[in-house]
Amino acid sequence: MRNTLFSLAGISVLIGMLIFSCQPKVGIETAQYAVNGQKLYVTHCQSCHGPKGEGLGMLYPPLTDTTYLKENRKILPGIVKNGMNGPIKINEKNYEGNMPGNPELTNVDIAYILTYITTTFGNSTETYTQEEVKNNLVNCR
Amino acid sequence: MKLKLTTYLSAFAFSSIFVACTETNEKKLPIIGERATEERIVDGRTVVDTIYHQIPAFAFLNQDSVEITEKYFDNKVYVANFFFTHCPSICPTMQRNLLKVYEKYKDDERIAFLSHSIDFKYDSPSVLKSYAEKLGVTNEQWQFVTGEKKEIYGIADKYLVYTKEDQDAPGGYDHQSYLVLIDQQKRIRGAYDGTNDEQVAQLFNDLETLLKE
Numbered sequence: 003m004r005n006t007l008f009s010l011a012g013i014s015v016l017i018g019m020l021i022f023s024c025q026p027k028v029g030i031e032t033a034q035y036a037v038n039g040q041k042l043y044v045t046h047c048q049s050c051h052g053p054k055g056e057g058l059g060m061l062y063p064p065l066t067d068t069t070y071l072k073e074n075r076k077i078l079p080g081i082v083k084n085g086m087n088g089p090i091k092i093n094e095k096n097y098e099g100n101m102p103g104n105p106e107l108t109n110v111d112i113a114y115i116l117t118y119i120t121t122t123f124g125n126s127t128e129t130y131t132q133e134e135v136k137n138n139l140v141n142c143r
Numbered sequence: 144m145k146l147k148l149t150t151y152l153s154a155f156a157f158s159s160i161f162v163a164c165t166e167t168n169e170k171k172l173p174i175i176g177e178r179a180t181e182e183r184i185v186d187g188r189t190v191v192d193t194i195y196h197q198i199p200a201f202a203f204l205n206q207d208s209v210e211i212t213e214k215y216f217d218n219k220v221y222v223a224n225f226f227f228t229h230c231p232s233i234c235p236t237m238q239r240n241l242l243k244v245y246e247k248y249k250d251d252e253r254i255a256f257l258s259h260s261i262d263f264k265y266d267s268p269s270v271l272k273s274y275a276e277k278l279g280v281t282n283e284q285w286q287f288v289t290g291e292k293k294e295i296y297g298i299a300d301k302y303l304v305y306t307k308e309d310q311d312a313p314g315g316y317d318h319q320s321y322l323v324l325i326d327q328q329k330r331i332r333g334a335y336d337g338t339n340d341e342q343v344a345q346l347f348n349d350l351e352t353l354l355k356e
Contacts (some may be wrong), residue, residue, distance in 0.1 A: 050235045054317075
């Protein structure tokens with residue numbers, strides 16, 4: 003029974019990695035992070051930011067502004083953990099809202115989510131590592 | 144309490160099996176809620192009328208601080224729901240889906256939309272106004288209303304939707320994400336989980352069926 007469970011889990015991770023690795027230039031670790039990140043995204047972020055990161059009207063900004071994601075890579079963990087408010091410009095539009103923080107998420111959870119977002123909605127091809135999350139969270143205080 | 148609507152729905156699912164056997168092909172939506180019978184004397188004979196559950200009269204303030212009553216929805220089909228503007232969990236998805244219905248029927252005067260805020264403390268008309276604009280609602284077809292706590296929670300019961308102030312729930316309020324379909328006679332004809340894509344697709348279909356009745 004246990005073995006079956008393990009191999010089932012193994013197979014699904016493999017399939018997931020296969021799907022993601024079909025995209026060019028994304029390494030296996032990155033793909034694995036993105037698969038885990040997608041699940042967390044659905045639970046914690048999708049209601050506001052949408053299944054495709056499209057946002058909702060002018061209420062919730064999209065997560066598809068590749069330049070924003072790249073230029074603000076360092077503050078992303080702080081946004082996820084502590085939330086965000088005040089005016090921002092995304093895809094040439096001005097948003098001003100209030101995003102609640104997610105203090106319950108661990109560094110590895112945040113690394114998964116940010117890898118998913120930056121590689122799926124953004125154009126990054128790299129893992130957002132746990133170390134990056136840890137270091138940037140310290141700086142953002 | 145939470146099971147209320149589900150119980151009604153399954154009861155109707157059952158009864159509609161029997162109805163389906165007797166009725167002809169013409170598809171009709173069920174009429175949901177408790178029903179009573181009333182006897183009348185017509186020409187010396189007793190006739191029995193069925194009294195269906197109806198949404199009673201109400202008066203709320205809308206996003207323009209104008210009083211909106213049930214009269215606004217007279218002879219219209221409408222979709223009602225319960226939400227609050229800073230709800231972090233189910234509301235954005237529910238409103239994203241209702242927005243799709245609104246966009247499809249925009250400027251169609253047979254249909255209206257009614258979102259009740261259950262956050263009577265924070266969601267003043269001006270907060271609702273800014274929310275509606277940011278969501279992308281540009282006409283009066285979709286009303287966003289607020290009112291006294293007792294009135295809002297009382298009307299939720301009439302729509303058979305569970306709502307409650309609850310400190311442990313995300314954002315401070317617990318509620319169901321039903322989109323409730325109301326007919327021209329203010330009877331409930333369907334309820335769809337606004338966070339479930341299949342049920343939202345069903346709402347699109349049922350709305351057409353209801354408009355053809």
